[in-house]
Amino acid sequence: MRIDLHTHSTASDGTDSPAELVAAAAAAGLDVVALTDHDTTRGHAAAAAALPPGLSLVTGAELSCRLDGTGLHLLAYLFDPDEPELLARRELVRDDRVPRAQAMVERLRGLGVPVTWEQVARIAGDGSVGRPHIAEALVELGVVASVPDAFTTEWIADGGRAHVQKYELDPFEAVRLVKAAGGVAVLAHPGAARRGHSVSEVSIAELAAAGLDGIETDHMDHEPAVRERLRGLAADLGLLPTGSSDYHGTRKTCRLGEFTTDPEIYGEITRRATGAFPVPGAGGTEVA
Ligand code: AMP
Ligand code: FE
Ligand code: FE
Ligand code: ZN
Numbered sequence: 001m002r003i004d005l006h007t008h009s010t011a012s013d014g015t016d017s018p019a020e021l022v023a024a025a026a027a028a029g030l031d032v033v034a035l036t037d038h039d040t041t042r043g044h045a046a047a048a049a050a051l052p053p054g055l056s057l058v059t060g061a062e063l064s065c066r067l068d069g070t071g072l073h074l075l076a077y078l079f080d081p082d083e084p085e086l087l088a089r090r091e092l093v094r095d096d097r098v099p100r101a102q103a104m105v106e107r108l109r110g111l112g113v114p115v116t117w118e119q120v121a122r123i124a125g126d127g128s129v130g131r132p133h134i135a136e137a138l139v140e141l142g143v144v145a146s147v148p149d150a151f152t153t154e155w156i157a158d159g160g161r162a163h164v165q166k167y168e169l170d171p172f173e174a175v176r177l178v179k180a181a182g183g184v185a186v187l188a189h190p191g192a193a194r195r196g197h198s199v200s201e202v203s204i205a206e207l208a209a210a211g212l213d214g215i216e217t218d219h220m221d222h223e224p225a226v227r228e229r230l231r232g233l234a235a236d237l238g239l240l241p242t243g244s245s246d247y248h249g250t251r252k253t254c255r256l257g258e259f260t261t262d263p264e265i266y267g268e269i270t271r272r273a274t275g276a277f278p279v280p281g282a283g284g285t286e287v288a
Helices: 018-027 044-049 084-110 117-124 131-140 171-180 201-209 224-237 263-272
Strands: 032-035 056-067 070-077 184-187 214-218 240-243
Touching (some): 018 032, 056 171, 070 171, 084 117, 084 131, 084 171, 184 263, 214 224, 240 263
Parallel strands (some): 214 240
């Protein structure tokens, strides 16, 4: 069983459509893939409709949160997508990304970069708009050589010259909403220090006490020593340790299945969830 619980499609800032993503997941030899677009579930239907035999789809989302001035991402799995309270909060965060990206375009224009909102909107398409789309516009304009090169303080990294904060949820509230919608809440890449997403052990313990189910221990932004430390922390706090690629298509270097989740941990996630079930691909195998 190869299980990858964190991927992005064109419904947010990935480059594969949901249908392309599930095809790529099957081609990469995965048995289970979770679609976790930023602040939206809009890719789920297309992914489910295109699911190849033998691949199961875990519906999810990656919710943008902020705690003590630090951005923090919460992976939410198998929640009821129609539960009104979580739906309203998710849509609020997604919708606020538009004026935020427009404000970043204005900042860039103030810095002499001839980027336009129309250009960014074209790149984002129907997706939940984010900094990777702005970064791609900067690549098109020849301002930077690659998407990661835009994530510096010169441009759009946290605190950068053209960075504007987006509306984000309180993570304690987000955990509560996810659980109330029958979902399972896993803190994404909590040790990703170089991307400013490092979450303190005290905060992780407080989130665990508030109902957090797990932490993503194995992730490309975690050095091996960090993975080891987080596995120990998960064991101490009774949290489920997960591993995932955080695949974004061509906008990031990680490959599908680069990190995976233990089948027993995955089984526990599916047992805890009451808001939705994994979608089996035609003729696919279901996990207990
Ligand atoms: P946003 O949610 O609009 O603030 O943008 C954050 C997204 O930018 C993350 O989900 C990643 O997909 C992407 N990102 C963040 N840091 C980097 C980086 N150093 N290189 C490439 N992409 C990044
Ligand atoms: Fe992203
Ligand atoms: Fe993330
Ligand atoms: Zn992600």
